[in-house]
Amino acid sequence: xxxxxxxxDRHGADTAPGDARADGHDDDExxxxxxxxxxxxxxxxxxxxxxxxxxGTSLVWAPSIPVALFVLAIAQMGVHLVxxxxxxxxxxxxxxxxxLAFGVLIVLLLIGGSLWIMGHLxxxxxxxxxxxxxxx
Amino acid sequence: xxxxxxxxxxxxxxxxxxxxxxxxxAFRPGHATAVPGGPVGDLLEDEPASRGPLxxxxxPNHLGxxxxxxxRQHNTExxxxxxxxxxxxxxxxxxxxxxxDIIMFAAFFAAYAVLSGETAGGPAGKDLFDLKxxxxxxxxxxxxxxxxxxxxxGAQTRRGAWFYGGMAATLVLGTVFLGLEVWExxxxxxxxxxxxxxxxxxxxxxxxxxxGLHVGVGLLWLTTMMAQVWAKGYRPDILxxxxxxxxxxxxxxxxxxxxxxxxxxxxxxx
Numbered sequence: 001x002x003x004x005x006x007x008x009d010r011h012g013a014d015t016a017p018g019d020a021r022a023d024g025h026d027d028d029e030x031x032x033x034x035x036x037x038x039x040x041x042x043x044x045x046x047x048x049x050x051x052x053x054x055x056g057t058s059l060v061w062a063p064s065i066p067v068a069l070f071v072l073a074i075a076q077m078g079v080h081l082v083x084x085x086x087x088x089x090x091x092x093x094x095x096x097x098x099x100l101a102f103g104v105l106i107v108l109l110l111i112g113g114s115l116w117i118m119g120h121l122x123x124x125x126x127x128x129x130x131x132x133x134x135x136x
Numbered sequence: 137x138x139x140x141x142x143x144x145x146x147x148x149x150x151x152x153x154x155x156x157x158x159x160x161x162a163f164r165p166g167h168a169t170a171v172p173g174g175p176v177g178d179l180l181e182d183e184p185a186s187r188g189p190l191x192x193x194x195x196p197n198h199l200g201x202x203x204x205x206x207x208r209q210h211n212t213e214x215x216x217x218x219x220x221x222x223x224x225x226x227x228x229x230x231x232x233x234x235x236x237d238i239i240m241f242a243a244f245f246a247a248y249a250v251l252s253g254e255t256a257g258g259p260a261g262k263d264l265f266d267l268k269x270x271x272x273x274x275x276x277x278x279x280x281x282x283x284x285x286x287x288x289x290g291a292q293t294r295r296g297a298w299f300y301g302g303m304a305a306t307l308v309l310g311t312v313f314l315g316l317e318v319w320e321x322x323x324x325x326x327x328x329x330x331x332x333x334x335x336x337x338x339x340x341x342x343x344x345x346x347x348g349l350h351v352g353v354g355l356l357w358l359t360t361m362m363a364q365v366w367a368k369g370y371r372p373d374i375l376x377x378x379x380x381x382x383x384x385x386x387x388x389x390x391x392x393x394x395x396x397x398x399x400x401x402x403x404x405x406x
Contacts, residue, residue: 014220016227018288018383037285044278048393052271055401066402073397077390084281084386096231103235107242114246 015092017085040083047076223376230380234387237350241391244346245398248339252403256334261403264329266320270400273316274392277351280309281389288382294370303362306385310355317348340399347395350388357381 020036051072054065081087087096220228252261283305290298321341324330331341361381364374 014224014228016224016379017231018227018379018386019223034286034289037282037289040285041278041282044281048274048278051397051401052267052274055405056267065405069397069401073393076393080281080386080390080393084285084389085383095228099228099232099235103238106239110239110242111246111249115249118250 014095015086015090017087017093017096020086036083036086040079043079043083044076047072047079051076223372223379226376227379227383230383234383238387238391241343241346241394244339244343245394248343248399251335251339254335256336258334258337259327259329260336261340261399262405264324264327265400265404267400267404269316269320270396273313274396276309276313276316277389277392280306280313281386283309284382284385288378291365291370291375291378299365300362303358307355307358307362310351310358314348314351314355317344317351321345344395344399347388347391350391354381354385354388357384 020033051069054060054068054072057065060068081100087093087100089097219225283302285302287299287302287306290296290300290302324337329337331338358381361374361378364377368374
């Protein structure tokens, strides 16, 4: 360990989102520092490349492509969160993760609920040509 | 995109996000040993040398705020630690804002997902999108995210070459991204595929345009950050703003991942 324990009591500190360490200085290992950004960038390029490859390929069963794209996108978002925004599940970042979890809950409710309700409305809707006939 | 496909994907999204959390947790062990203040590091090294045997075992999740140890005089209503530093408060508040921004984007995504099939006899995604342009845009934004990370390290460690170089690279790459997007939009409007053509195109322009607007605002913010550091130096308040800016820029990249996957890749494949 380095001898840079300046604050003395870093245990009780929270971490600001975007900081790899509680005292605001990026460390050289793990998910912080230039190395962390390099690892994150490499993983992101890999996942993006796979996404573009899967989208254009005829090698895999066609109906599975959207699912694969979705999984790759979620994985890349996770990579960005961990290596670029430094939202980790470590003890000092628990508040950031809780806020993220709540945000994800709302996003899933919003998108899932919209698709669900609009799908049913679409299903039960009178077809457009019938409406035209009724208006005559 | 057919509707059963969307429902399937919702299911997979849940599974994948669970897998992502597990992956994030898996990165932690190496991290904990690397951080000097981490629980493992403290137990191994600091305790015998500097603190003596009186120190109690830290609880890693701070559930009990380590009652009975540490500085008694700081024992305020915020627990033993006192109030958090301004940097943590600013970053956390901005993180909450970013999450609300992401929720707003989720509403645009929901509208797009519902309306993506409603082309009103007009062109669909696969007739309009050029994946090469999307690939270049994605590369620009990804590289700019990395450059922004370099710039934030430069700001933290007060290395001017890293800070100004990273910020300038971010500015150039972001401008190229925005230029490509404006060029793409102009091409669509010229081909009579503007936002008024169909519900699908309205949703498309609203979603992608909103992201582009965010990038434009981010570029303005970026130039003011460079000017502030140039004029005032690496003051703590300037560094807090820089933290918020880098969070903003990385969050825009996350939203772009969803945009290029759902709008461009799925739209051109359907």
